[in-house]
Amino acid sequence: MRSPDVFADDDGAVNSDDSFENFTVTPIRRRSQAIVHSENESFDFATGSEQATVIEIQQHQETVLFEEKEDVDSEETINRLLDSSLEEELEDIDCEHNDALSKLLQSFGHRENSNERQEEKEEQEQENRPNVSLDIFEQAEDNADEEIEIQLSEEPEDDEATLLPVALPDGNNLEPAPKRRRLDFAPSTSSAADGPVVPAQSDVGEYWNQNNTKTIEIHGNNFEINNFHDYMRMKITKLNHQVNVEKSKPFEKISEIFKNYSVYVNGYTEPPALVIRDLIVAHGGEYHCYYMHGRTTYNIASSLATAKIATIREKEIFIKSDWITESIAAGKPLDYRDFLIYEKGAQEKGRMREFFANNSQSQNTEEDHSTLSSSQNAFLDARNPNFIRDYYARSRLHLISTLAQDMKDFVANLKLEGKLIEKCFPEEELKQLSEGNIKNSRNENMVFHVDLDCFFVSVALRDRVDLKEKEVAITHSKGTISNSMSEIASCSYAARSCGVKNGMLVRDALQHCPNLTLLPYQFDDYVNVSQQIYEILASYTLELRAVSCDEMYINVGTLCQQYDIQDPILLAEHIRKTIRAKTRCPASVGIGRTSLLARLATRHAKPDGVYWVTEEKRIEFMLEEKIKDLPGLGYQMMDRLTACIGKEISTCGQLQQKPERELSQIFGPKLATKIFKQCRGVEEDSEDFWKTQLRKSVSCDINYGIRFTKREELLQLMRAIGAELERKLTDSKMMAGAITVKLMTKKLHHYKSMEDYPTLCCGYSTGFHAASLPGSN
């Protein structure tokens, strides 16, 4: 969080246990009853035509298994499964804590907890045991990889959707899952009024919505919810609680080295924050997700921007992450002064302590060396229990996806609340935008599309004025390897003018632009900036639609009326100024009557500008727009278009010549109608464009660098991903209507030779996807 002072008064908490139970993810205590098996001894021989994996659900010692493939010897499979499940039965009840897939699957088997309606059905199910089915099928032929998907779906059984409480293992202690989430009070915004369903995707959102009074108690602290700060503050307390109390079950506690120490990781570090978290927790310390003044012992950082030093408060201590690794190696907490980056209050001194540290270090390193190396290796091992978090910690796509979802939750909550965020500028400024004279009687829509210019680069350049206007790209690669396969997340406009694009490989980008400067990611800053811009925009209006972490639409029709603003450009400039003042990042604004026009306008506004497609300009404007820029039309459809027409066309003007019938054959009816309107600029926003967006599904995928050679490795990752999905489901308080398990395997004939075979074996990706039950959120 950007400003620590918000949390400074968190101390002196009154403890109350009851309430905080509501705010943590329910732990699963029930014993696992499902197992994942592979058909073959290893996956080396899993070719597309064979069954690769089956998932068995075991309930009250009976096995439920549907086989729907002809060419599988189902009897033999069942026998083997039964055998294995017997082994599994011997396991102790509470020792199996990591079997998340099982828990996930098991939650299907226990929906009788959820409500009465199910009770009558249970009788039926006595006979007809299976309420979970297993389909195994093969994906259509693909050129490189073959995907085998296992779909777990609930048997429909009857009328409408059955409810599945996810992760409610212990029905006695817990409230049954609510059948439907309802709003207990009337929402005050008109946009929310039509949609009675609460969009509580995030758990935080749920708390937000629970009371009319906005004071919420969590983990012994009282929160009054008024703005994003409060919202985040609450989230933070909850996060810290989760992290430290639940301890995330990755490793057993190894030592108590860091007892009474707590750290906050500031910025992007090596090892990444989540790895540090595991190290700290494993060695008895506390990890704080956010810095809490007076409570957090140390800030961990890799470096400190000079600009940041001014904002450091008394007694804040910044040290290098080496303090952690070396303390573990030494078997005791070392003197922080040897790892000091910056300390406010007591500067200087402490350098000579090096002696001490070195001496004491040599005393007892031997034993702990094994601990260190084993735990360090474990973190680097793709098959370790923290693999997913480690992976996520470095994945930009994961970051922007989850951030976008967070922002949507935030907006949804604001809409429910119906209250603007407090403005960070005097309201007078808005009134001054009015030019006085004529009353603007036109009651028309006016849409702004706000998008930060090369988001990641802008963040990086805040403290690198020397690189302004230079060719810069954000990537993991440090440029030491010239043909790096690292992807460029974002590149500056100078780099774009050489042909570099977002998403390009570093290797290819360097061909276009040899003096490209590569800079690392700053994940935490993206989170902060993203939150800031949403806070800012939500202080203007709540007619806001989140698109991504750096991009949103706002409808300023009513705002312009309210403040009698005739020239939207003045308002846009005001917004841009506010964003720049607060985040030091440039934003561009596209203005149009509809979201389409606003969006197309943004391209012309960039970089760092405003562009307004007025109604008068519209026709002419559309003629020259690129077809590819129409939202929803990607490379595949462009290819299909050129293939079907027989020649390349690129502008919307050319596309306007085509009759809708022809487009329909190329794109299908829906897309064709959409594009037919879009290329003329006459597409209207749908009814619910400004309404709250309800999440319909939750998924976890990992598709990079997975190369397993043993079945056990597969199971481990599957379980871990299952656990992750389960966490997300409970967090978002959603109930799954169907859960899909995905894995991809490489086909046998794609291996070049039999020599390659054992090492290449099968690379595949895995993922879980849960579709929400209609009405379950």
Place this chain on the structure above:
DNA sequence: ATCCTCCCCTAC
């Protein structure tokens, strides 16, 4: 017709 499931495609 209308639903569901398994894709493919798109966007950031």
Place this chain on the structure above:
DNA sequence: TAAGGTAGGGGAGGAT
């Protein structure tokens, strides 16, 4: 080394 995640729209084809 690098970390190709995540959610939604929609079409084809089968079940109802």
